[in-house]
Amino acid sequence: MVVKELEQSVKQYGQLGLKESNRGIVDAFNVAISMISAGESRLELIQPLGEGNVQNFLEKNGEGLHHIAFAVEDIEKKLSELSEAGVELIDKTPRDGFGGHKIAFIHPKEFSGVLVELVEE
Amino acid sequence: MVVKELEQSVKQYGQLGLKESNRGIVDAFNVAISMISAGESRLELIQPLGEGNVQNFLEKNGEGLHHIAFAVEDIEKKLSELSEAGVELIDKTPRDGFGGHKIAFIHPKEFSGVLVELVEE
Numbered sequence: 001m002v003v004k005e006l007e008q009s010v011k012q013y014g015q016l017g018l019k020e021s022n023r024g025i026v027d028a029f030n031v032a033i034s035m036i037s038a039g040e041s042r043l044e045l046i047q048p049l050g051e052g053n054v055q056n057f058l059e060k061n062g063e064g065l066h067h068i069a070f071a072v073e074d075i076e077k078k079l080s081e082l083s084e085a086g087v088e089l090i091d092k093t094p095r096d097g098f099g100g101h102k103i104a105f106i107h108p109k110e111f112s113g114v115l116v117e118l119v120e121e
Numbered sequence: 122m123v124v125k126e127l128e129q130s131v132k133q134y135g136q137l138g139l140k141e142s143n144r145g146i147v148d149a150f151n152v153a154i155s156m157i158s159a160g161e162s163r164l165e166l167i168q169p170l171g172e173g174n175v176q177n178f179l180e181k182n183g184e185g186l187h188h189i190a191f192a193v194e195d196i197e198k199k200l201s202e203l204s205e206a207g208v209e210l211i212d213k214t215p216r217d218g219f220g221g222h223k224i225a226f227i228h229p230k231e232f233s234g235v236l237v238e239l240v241e242e
Contacts (some may be wrong), residue, residue, distance in 0.1 A: 063234030065186035112124040113184030
């Protein structure tokens with residue numbers, strides 16, 4: 001989710017009994033991120049820190065859902081398989097995401113308008 | 122996720138190795154729904170079958186992310202707690218959702234622009 005201000009959003013999810021597990025900055029995306037644990041899943045709250053894609057999203061759409069992510073064991077292998085199957089990738093090779101994980105985005109046209117991220121765990 | 126056509130979207134998630142667990146119609150919302158298993162989480166693909174909120178969403182926004190849902194043990198109790206804490210609910214009492222579960226929606230202003238659903242499991 002793209003949010004205006006992490007602290008406020010973390011409090012909101014606290015109303016459902018959900019707790020922040022970690023927080024940090026990803027310079028490459030110019031964002032601050034808070035991860036909220038929800039069972040084996042995580043909610044990723046993303047606050048733009050200045051110019052970039054996330055700030056553009058916020059200005060255009062307001063706060064809200066931005067993308068979903070799936071854990072994969074071997075991201076290079078998965079990207080290679082998807083590419084061979086003709087799936088349009090935004091990132092043909094992984095880049096560094098939050099927490100030092102390798103990540104890659106797939107074009108939303110491949111998933112009915114939903115931006116999909118793969119995260120190597 | 123709101124999608125135009127379930128069959129195509131189910132195939133797309135199949136590219137990630139994710140499989141449909143069940144499918145059905147919810148008359149009250151005028152939609153067909155496909156649930157895709159992803160670990161302990163589920164992706165809910167929602168196709169409008171005619172007039173209604175979901176068709177309006179699709180016409181306005183196109184395909185994409187629509188809401189997130191959390192499982193709760195006792196939905197009446199949770200709604201009562203949230204209401205007492207001043208949280209604005211869309212559904213003050215639960216209604217019937219997919220698979221016969223009791224569900225309720227919370228106003229997106231309470232979660233930084235994200236429409237949140239509670240589902241009694």
